[in-house]
Amino acid sequence: xxxxxxxxxxxxxLGNPKRAMIVDMLSCGELxxxxxxxxxxxxxxxxxxxxxxxxxCGLVKGRERGKWTYYSLNTDxxxxxxxxxxxxxxxxxxxxxxxxxxxxxxxxxxx
Amino acid sequence: xxxxxxxxxxxxxLGNPKRAMIVDMLSCGELxxxxxxxxxxxxxxxxxxxxxxxxxCGLVKGRERGKWTYYSLNTDxxxxxxxxxxxxxxxxxxxxxxxxxxxxxxxxxxx
DNA sequence: CAATCATATTGAAACTTTTCGATTTGAAGC
DNA sequence: GCTTCAAATCGAAAAGTTTCAATATGATTG
Numbered sequence: 334x335x336x337x338x339x340x341x342x343x344x345x346x347l348g349n350p351k352r353a354m355i356v357d358m359l360s361c362g363e364l365x366x367x368x369x370x371x372x373x374x375x376x377x378x379x380x381x382x383x384x385x386x387x388x389x390c391g392l393v394k395g396r397e398r399g400k401w402t403y404y405s406l407n408t409d410x411x412x413x414x415x416x417x418x419x420x421x422x423x424x425x426x427x428x429x430x431x432x433x434x435x436x437x438x439x440x441x442x443x444x
Numbered sequence: 445x446x447x448x449x450x451x452x453x454x455x456x457x458l459g460n461p462k463r464a465m466i467v468d469m470l471s472c473g474e475l476x477x478x479x480x481x482x483x484x485x486x487x488x489x490x491x492x493x494x495x496x497x498x499x500x501c502g503l504v505k506g507r508e509r510g511k512w513t514y515y516s517l518n519t520d521x522x523x524x525x526x527x528x529x530x531x532x533x534x535x536x537x538x539x540x541x542x543x544x545x546x547x548x549x550x551x552x553x554x555x
Numbered sequence: 556c557a558a559t560c561a562t563a564t565t566g567a568a569a570c571t572t573t574t575c576g577a578t579t580t581g582a583a584g585c
Numbered sequence: 586g587c588t589t590c591a592a593a594t595c596g597a598a599a600a601g602t603t604t605c606a607a608t609a610t611g612a613t614t615g
Contacts, residue, residue: 334468337464340464344458344459344464345459345460348456349456349573351448352452353448353451353528357445357448357531365591366591377591378575378592383573384592397582400583401592411529415526415529418526418529421470422522422526423471476561489563489604489606490603511560511561511562512562557614560613561610562609562610562611563608563609564610565606565607565609569602570604572602573601574597574600575597575599578595580592580593583588585586
């Protein structure tokens with residue numbers, strides 16, 4: 334944890350329903366761009382842009398073969414991102430919540 | 445899976461490094477808004493806006509007690525979101541990759 | 556009940572994202 | 586070597602996000 338900028342880049346990429354859907358489509362194997370394009374109402378340049386974002390954040394890998402580009406998931410990045418959710422659902426030491434904020438002293442009792 | 449819009453809403457909320465950090469801060473317990481504000485160089489209205497987005501997507505819950513608002517993680521949403529990563533890392537039946545796209549017939553052999 | 560304090564809302568400026576059509580690049584086929 | 590095809594890049598328009606200062610709301614305190 335700590336590298337919030339890198340996590341945020343990945344989440345930003347997933348923060349578009351079409352890109353989330355593309356990632357899901359790639360989850361059972363490699364697909365070429367033209368095949369992904371067939372499933373969406375979207376121009377070729379728009380898809381290309383989405384794929385670029387998915388690749389840049391490390392979620393997706395592109396493999397060029399002649400005229401075609403094949404895309405697949407980068408499982409390392411996905412595991413790492415999944416870890417974010419494990420980290421935020423397990424208690425930690427040295428957490429910010431252990432330090433007191435002056436403005437809130439004594440608030441906890443009003444429960 | 446399938447509810448890409450709802451997932452995207454959550455990922456969009458996490459797709460800002462400050463909001464990702466706030467979520468991490470909340471991971472070991474409830475914090476009041478003023479305490480979160482102390483840890484950031486950010487105006488009070490900006491923080492309020494970020495907290496609203498985090499609440500609206502269901503990641504965070506707000507609890508009002510007098511003047512203060514306490515925020516905490518909504519573990520149900522977090523578990524559900526974690527599931528997205530489980531889903532995309534396990535093979536599936538009836539996947540889009542099983543259907544052929546005309547433009548790509550025969551591409552697979554060029555490996 | 557007026558003042559104070561913690562948050563929320565509003566409105567505006569700056570910046571980023573989304574999308575498209577047009578153009579470019581670069582491989583394959585004739 | 587020209588044509589065709591798949592994908593990337595460019596430039597622009599529209600929409601959305603981020604941030605702040607100012608103001609509003611509503612609870613608490615004197």
